[in-house]
Amino acid sequence: MPDFIKLPARSLRLLPWLAVMALLGLAMVSALFRSDTALQIRASRHGISLPDGFYVYQRLNAQGIHIKSITLEQNSLVIKFDSQEQSAAAEKVLRELLPYGFDIARLDNQGASNWINRISQRTQSIG
Numbered sequence: 001m002p003d004f005i006k007l008p009a010r011s012l013r014l015l016p017w018l019a020v021m022a023l024l025g026l027a028m029v030s031a032l033f034r035s036d037t038a039l040q041i042r043a044s045r046h047g048i049s050l051p052d053g054f055y056v057y058q059r060l061n062a063q064g065i066h067i068k069s070i071t072l073e074q075n076s077l078v079i080k081f082d083s084q085e086q087s088a089a090a091e092k093v094l095r096e097l098l099p100y101g102f103d104i105a106r107l108d109n110q111g112a113s114n115w116i117n118r119i120s121q122r123t124q125s126i127g
Contacts, residue, residue, distance in 0.1 A: 035115070037079070037081050038087070038106070040077070040104070042102065042103045043102060048102070051098060053072070075094075
């Protein structure tokens with residue numbers, strides 16, 4: 001066996017741990033730079049109920065718009081998409097579909113800055 005392949009026993013024991021740490025780091029970095037976008041639908045007046053999430057899903061799907069998820073959050077319907085293009089197309093369809101009385105707003109993707117603020121004691125500003 002060539003000399004450059006022979007490693008000390010201690011190094012061989014650390015090799016799997018180093019590989020696991022490298023994969024974990026790679027997963028964390030990819031999570032920081034995700035570019036999913038979201039729309040938030042809220043009732044602009046008291047007494048108006050939110051549209052049904054399944055109805056919204058069916059209408060957007062019929063237009064060829066892929067939805068990542070639909071959830072209820074703080075009296076609003078949040079729809080997440082994989083890309084800005086899907087989000088913009090969905091916003092256009094929803095403005096035509098939903099009656100007067102609903103606010104449709106884009107939610108900022110705070111990916112990296114949100115994670116950094118969670119692990120840091122001080123609020124960070126990126127960019």
